[in-house]
Amino acid sequence: MPTFTHYVLSVPVEMLAVAVLALIGGVYAIRSVVHAARMRSDAFELTGRVSKTGWVAMLVVSAMVMFWNVFSLGYSMVTLVIIGWVIVGVYWGSKRTEMDDLLGFSQDGYGENWAR
Template structure:
């Protein structure tokens, strides 16, 4: 039974690292974009997204290795919304194809 518990711990750590990676990637993408691209894409401002993603990254780091609580879920949802909705719209406005 200890082996199963240890395996679960490693899986949670791996998922936490993947989530943190997505949050960091989303934050870095938002920081590198022009502020007017967010408005042109019809999304919230750059300041909003950078602040939200910075908080998401901090939440992801804070719960790393400690399991998935509501804080981890909030962080990955914020990053997921940015990566699935905002990033493609900004890339389209900026003339980048994905």
């Protein structure tokens, strides 16, 4: 009778890596949405806790890494790669303060620039 260890070892490493990535990203995404809700911001609007700066940076880098993963892992992995990187991107996009500071922008929780 196959054990859990035998099953894990029979799964390709690429699939395990993407599954772990999606799991970690999912935990961070849930945490950031809960945090945004506590801050009374709209977590699902571009003007909420996830700023435009964070979304643009997340989309550009995620697209680059996603295409690299698709070409290296094969086209059968494209759905898992997209899911994993979008989930991680939600967490990364929610780190708006760090992203805005890098680019010299300051926004409050509603997307208003208060540093003019």
